[in-house]
Amino acid sequence: MSTAILTGPPVPGSPLEGDLRSLGFDVRVASGADETAGLLAAVPAAERVALVDPRFVGHVHALRLALTDPRFPASAVPGAVSAQAGARPALLAALKAAHTADTSRVADALDAEGTTPHRPELGSLVATVPDDPQARNEARQAVAAVDDEDVRLRSAVKARDGFFTTFFISPYSRYIARWCARRGLTPNQVTTASLITALIAAGCAATGTRAGFVAAGVLLLFSFVLDCTDGQLARYSLQYSTMGAWLDATFDRAKEYAYYAGLALGAARGGDDVWALALGAMILQTCRHVVDFSFNEANHDATAAGRSVTGSPTAALSEKLDSVGWTVWVRRMIVLPIGERWAMIAVLTAVATPRIVFYALLVGCAFAATYTTAGRVLRSLTRKARRTDRAARALAELADSGQFAESFAAAFADTARRLPAFAPLAVAVAGGAAVTCAAAFAPVGSWWPVVAAALYVATSGFAVARPLKGALDWLVPPVFRAVEYGVVLLLAARSEVNGALPAAFGLVAAVAYHHYDTVYRIRGGTGAPPAWLVRTIGGHEGRTLTVAVLAALLASGGTGFPVALTVLAVAVALVVLVESIRFWVSAGAPAVHDEGEPA
Numbered sequence: 001m002s003t004a005i006l007t008g009p010p011v012p013g014s015p016l017e018g019d020l021r022s023l024g025f026d027v028r029v030a031s032g033a034d035e036t037a038g039l040l041a042a043v044p045a046a047e048r049v050a051l052v053d054p055r056f057v058g059h060v061h062a063l064r065l066a067l068t069d070p071r072f073p074a075s076a077v078p079g080a081v082s083a084q085a086g087a088r089p090a091l092l093a094a095l096k097a098a099h100t101a102d103t104s105r106v107a108d109a110l111d112a113e114g115t116t117p118h119r120p121e122l123g124s125l126v127a128t129v130p131d132d133p134q135a136r137n138e139a140r141q142a143v144a145a146v147d148d149e150d151v152r153l154r155s156a157v158k159a160r161d162g163f164f165t166t167f168f169i170s171p172y173s174r175y176i177a178r179w180c181a182r183r184g185l186t187p188n189q190v191t192t193a194s195l196i197t198a199l200i201a202a203g204c205a206a207t208g209t210r211a212g213f214v215a216a217g218v219l220l221l222f223s224f225v226l227d228c229t230d231g232q233l234a235r236y237s238l239q240y241s242t243m244g245a246w247l248d249a250t251f252d253r254a255k256e257y258a259y260y261a262g263l264a265l266g267a268a269r270g271g272d273d274v275w276a277l278a279l280g281a282m283i284l285q286t287c288r289h290v291v292d293f294s295f296n297e298a299n300h301d302a303t304a305a306g307r308s309v310t311g312s313p314t315a316a317l318s319e320k321l322d323s324v325g326w327t328v329w330v331r332r333m334i335v336l337p338i339g340e341r342w343a344m345i346a347v348l349t350a351v352a353t354p355r356i357v358f359y360a361l362l363v364g365c366a367f368a369a370t371y372t373t374a375g376r377v378l379r380s381l382t383r384k385a386r387r388t389d390r391a392a393r394a395l396a397e398l399a400d401s402g403q404f405a406e407s408f409a410a411a412f413a414d415t416a417r418r419l420p421a422f423a424p425l426a427v428a429v430a431g432g433a434a435v436t437c438a439a440a441f442a443p444v445g446s447w448w449p450v451v452a453a454a455l456y457v458a459t460s461g462f463a464v465a466r467p468l469k470g471a472l473d474w475l476v477p478p479v480f481r482a483v484e485y486g487v488v489l490l491l492a493a494r495s496e497v498n499g500a501l502p503a504a505f506g507l508v509a510a511v512a513y514h515h516y517d518t519v520y521r522i523r524g525g526t527g528a529p530p531a532w533l534v535r536t537i538g539g540h541e542g543r544t545l546t547v548a549v550l551a552a553l554l555a556s557g558g559t560g561f562p563v564a565l566t567v568l569a570v571a572v573a574l575v576v577l578v579e580s581i582r583f584w585v586s587a588g589a590p591a592v593h594d595e596g597e598p599a
Contacts, residue, residue: 052067250516270353344360
């Protein structure tokens, strides 16, 4: 149990002690700074501790935000400051340094000690320490004037969501979240229910019948409602967890890509082979996300050395458009966020064919990718901020270079430093274009794709031979992703061997999971997966070369090529999943509380 220490005698008639106990705190009372320090030191080291001014007047949810949010080592609002186990020594030192139990001064001293307390946005919520009876009465009236529960419900919804989610899901999903909270359900349980529902939807789609397609569409929408509910439940009850962040991030992709596979299986039952379209849709969607991740990692801490993003002409135009209400929703819709995307998939599944679903997905996602990437390229070219060493390291980790590329990078390091700023991207594109063209146009079973893949190994090493700090170097990891996935698709599709494309789908899904896992580790501040893992699964260039060799040896006929791709997919999936699960359930996993793409 957590402990709340009142820093003075309780005010008669105050509900504060009851409010703190309702939040799960054991309440103790001190009579001054020295006794407060003694009580603080006596609390078991693993427990969260809160210091609360007994004169505090405010909403229970204001206390909840300040005292129970697990995402932050320390938090504070007027009249209260809290610290988790890791920040307890700093809180005790701050209390002694402040020479007073005044919580505002303790919070300032805590900041001076190097532990900056999180100060939640309270909006209309009240949190204050009145100095006299009149001020206390006014504060109580202010509390009574605002519905604490209504604010809590509204704050459970993400501030920035897509049109479909905002107007067709969130108006009722927040109440489902409250229903779940009152029955003791956790966000992880709702996340798991969403995954199971989506997998059942994929199974319905795989039947290939009209009834199955209709059921699949309905279940996919219900899965999305649950997907919104889990995050709203986490925000409503502040039940954030490392495991929950990982589950939410990975299950979203697993649900969508499993549904693609279900559609492809259902189409095959009707005599229509759409595996190439399904794989193409997965590749396009994954590459879109890699563009997002790569751009954000390159730029989120690059403002100190130059102008901020808002200082560029492109960003200024974006802000001007956002000042016109309807343009905000149009711009959010055309990037096809998950809400709009899943709604489109569900409706088209019910009323059309899987081929139509994938055509619509490919066209919509291609337009969205072009729109967002073009805007980011313009921003990158018009602003003059320098990339930090941290950003360059993150981009290198996102590149997913294996032993071959690292060896070439070391050999080309001196030469690469003397080339123009655009060289890394140009070399990556040139090498990628060579192997992609070879995979697309060389005769089936030819060794030309192997030669081009060997060249790609060298160029991919050259592209990362120097720190990726150029204006457009954030495009290097997305280029690598597009090349690797695209080569697998082309070689499998052109082999015309039965089962090659489903096997290729499985391989790309396994590799994509590894790349998503890499992103969330980087966002958590722990860096990429261990080097042994990247080398074991070959790095992007090693896998590209391996698939090219397998195609040259086995793609001319028989079942050897699909079997080889399946074995490779299973091997990659096993290695990646075992290490990923080990990491995310360990005590050292980062507290990633990513809001994900706008819903």
